[in-house]
Amino acid sequence: MALTTAPPAVHEYEELGRLMSLMTGDEKHSAAATSTLDVIWALYDQVLRIDPTRLDDPARDRFLLSKGHGPMAYYAVLAAKGFIDLDTLTSFATYESPLGHHPDSNLVPGVEIASGSLGHGLPIAVGLAIGLRARGNPARVYVLLGDGELDEGSNHEAIAVAGRRHLDNLTAIVLDNQSASRGWPGGIQGRFSVEGWAARRVNGRNHEALTQALTTPHDGRPLAVVASTEAGQ
Amino acid sequence: MTSQTMRRRFAATTNDLLDTDPRVALTLADIGVGSFNGRNHPDRIINVGIREQLLIGATAGLALAGLRPIAHTYAPFLIERPFEQIKLDLSHQDLGAVLVSIGGSFDAAAEGRTHQAPGDVALMATLPDWTIHVPGHPDEVEAMLRRAATSDDRVYMRLAADTNTSPHPATGELxxxxxxxxxxxxxxxxxxxxxxxxxxxxxxxxxxxxxxxxxxxxxxxxxxxxxxxxxxxxxxxxxxxxxxxxxxxxxxxxxxxxxxxxxxxxxxxxxxxxxxxxxxxxxxxxxxxxxxxxxx
Incomplete structure (x- = not known):
């Protein structure tokens, strides 16, 4: 069941590879971009309550790409869903382009934060979730991190406080392509669950499984979804 | 209000703002928690514990939610430790907040270098579009804070233990x-x-x-x-x-x-x-x- 309120895609999932290929010059992050593709698509196609014609709607769900490296998949999905023009993709990383190697909320319609320096998205998401709740706003907050990015200590400051404050309007998706240099003994899920989060692991390429994991109720607790992909992808 | 230290006047004014303006929120990192009416506003007084990166990141998130956040702790922990969060989460994202420090320079002399921050204003001055207040009297603190609370600007207020005998109008001019x-x-x-x-x-x-x-x-x-x-x-x-x-x-x-x-x-x-x-x-x-x- 599709939960999103977004209009139908301008371009379908099968076209995302072609859209991503329009953006060249950041091949060092191609694997990072490819790793996030299915999670971002599942969010925008099935989960998020957002509308590209109402970008300032206070009640819109917020998606924060904390893992800002390799944003080609993000831009491709935004183009496919009508947030940015397809023509913009070919300008990627040029001086005149709003689309850089790291996304900037000041420049790109529909982008909620400026990311690239790792470990910023989850702390912002915690504040955003607290703030929306304080204002009685039913919007939900989704933040996508990488398992390597999880090394940043700022994430663990945020994980602890989100659990203690029972932020059930917050979902963190950790893309696990085994890129953390030291790994996560005990598992990534354990890092979240010990702090009071609901935590699930799913196949990060399976749209149906991702959607189910992201939409199953987690009353009274923030949700961590660990999305597995191939190592290095 | 007649509190005669800058810190007490800041706390009294912030409590009043929290009572009267539902847009105002306060983020803390354990320092000063007892000075604020946490029971009255559990949703808008957020003590993140001793987590200063989160202090600023969450402050930015509150601003994204449409609140007017005030973040407060000792100067070295408010400005120096989470400086990248100030630079990116607030400045680069063009989000407003009020940062209020105590313990600048050597107000906490007995604590040693870890609690001394004579370079805080110089550091903040590397970022564009911040209003930086260095009040010299509690009355100035209150006037500056009340004005800051009504805007969406980025404001740094550096409170000091020493005060001048008389206040002066907080106009922003010399x-x-x-x-x-x-x-x-x-x-x-x-x-x-x-x-x-x-x-x-x-x-x-x-x-x-x-x-x-x-x-x-x-x-x-x-x-x-x-x-x-x-x-x-x-x-x-x-x-x-x-x-x-x-x-x-x-x-x-x-x-x-x-x-x-x-x-x-x-x-x-x-x-x-x-x-x-x-x-x-x-x-x-x-x-x-x-x-x-x-x-x-």
């Missing part, structure tokens, strides 16, 4: 405190340095200006008053923090600038803030000596 002759030098006293500058120069022909807001810097008033070439800048933090602002204001006329402040050295001492002020020549006697030598 206040004309004492007028000398046209041949007299001009001294710019920043925040809590004013009373000491007045005492150190009472026998001199000198114009004394008072700066409780140093960014943006009021170049127009300085140009109006500084007719003689000698200009003296007296700051309670890193020496020369606003020297470039003064030079820029006077760039088309010959001038000589004496910058007095905390020297950029490791001063490995404890004691009191008065010990440190004396060691750095920031007490009345030290100021008088340096200013007299400069004008000789």
């Amino acid at each position: 206040a004309k405190i004492r007028t000398g002759t046209a041949r007299g030098a001009t001294a710019v006293a920043v925040g809590p340095m004013l009373d000491r500058v007045l005492a150190a120069t009472e026998h001199l022909d000198i114009n004394v200006l008072y700066a409780a807001t140093v960014r943006p810097f009021d170049a127009a008033t300085l140009r109006e008053i500084a007719q003689a070439p000698e200009v003296i800048l007296v700051e309670p933090y890193l020496e020369g923090t606003s020297a470039a602002e003064v030079s820029h204001a006077l760039e088309d006329r010959p001038h000589r600038l004496l910058s007095i402040g905390v020297p950029n050295t490791e001063h490995r001492r404890y004691g009191t803030r008065r010990h440190h002020a004396a060691a750095h020549g920031l007490d009345v006697g030290g100021l008088r000596t340096r200013i007299e030598e400069f004008l000789r």
Whole structure:
């Protein structure tokens, strides 16, 4: 069941590879971009309550790409869903382009934060979730991190406080392509669950499984979804 | 409100703002928690514990949610430790917040270097579009905070343990405190340095200006008053923090600038803030000596 309120895609999932290929010059992050593709698509196609014609709607769900490296998949999905023009993709990383190697909320319609320096998205998401709740706003907050990015200590400051404050309007998706240099003994899920989060692991390429994991109720607790992909992808 | 330390006035004013303005939120990192009405506003007073990166990141998130966040802790933990979060989460994302510090320079002298931050204003001044207040009296703190709470600007307020005897209107402009002759030098006293500058120069022909807001810097008033070439800048933090602002204001006329402040050295001492002020020549006697030598 599709939960999103977004209009139908301008371009379908099968076209995302072609859209991503329009953006060249950041091949060092191609694997990072490819790793996030299915999670971002599942969010925008099935989960998020957002509308590209109402970008300032206070009640819109917020998606924060904390893992800002390799944003080609993000831009491709935004183009496919009508947030940015397809023509913009070919300008990627040029001086005149709003689309850089790291996304900037000041420049790109529909982008909620400026990311690239790792470990910023989850702390912002915690504040955003607290703030929306304080204002009685039913919007939900989704933040996508990488398992390597999880090394940043700022994430663990945020994980602890989100659990203690029972932020059930917050979902963190950790893309696990085994890129953390030291790994996560005990598992990534354990890092979240010990702090009071609901935590699930799913196949990060399976749209149906991702959607189910992201939409199953987690009353009274923030949700961590660990999305597995191939190592290095 | 009559609280007669800057810190107490900040707490009293913030509590009142939380009671009266549902947009105002407060983020803390354990420091000062007992001074605020957490029971009255559990949704808008957020103590993140000893987690200063989260303190600023969450502050940015609150701003994204449409709230007006005030973040507060000791200067080294508010400004220096999470500086990248200030630079990116607030400045780069163009999000508003009010950062309020205590313990600047050597107010916490006995705590040692870990709790001393004479470079906080210089660091914040590397970021564009911040209003930086250095109040010299509790009344100024309240006026600045109430004004900041109604805007969406980025504001840093540096509270000090030392206060001047009298408050001055918090207009953002340099206040004309004492007028000398046209041949007299001009001294710019920043925040809590004013009373000491007045005492150190009472026998001199000198114009004394008072700066409780140093960014943006009021170049127009300085140009109006500084007719003689000698200009003296007296700051309670890193020496020369606003020297470039003064030079820029006077760039088309010959001038000589004496910058007095905390020297950029490791001063490995404890004691009191008065010990440190004396060691750095920031007490009345030290100021008088340096200013007299400069004008000789």
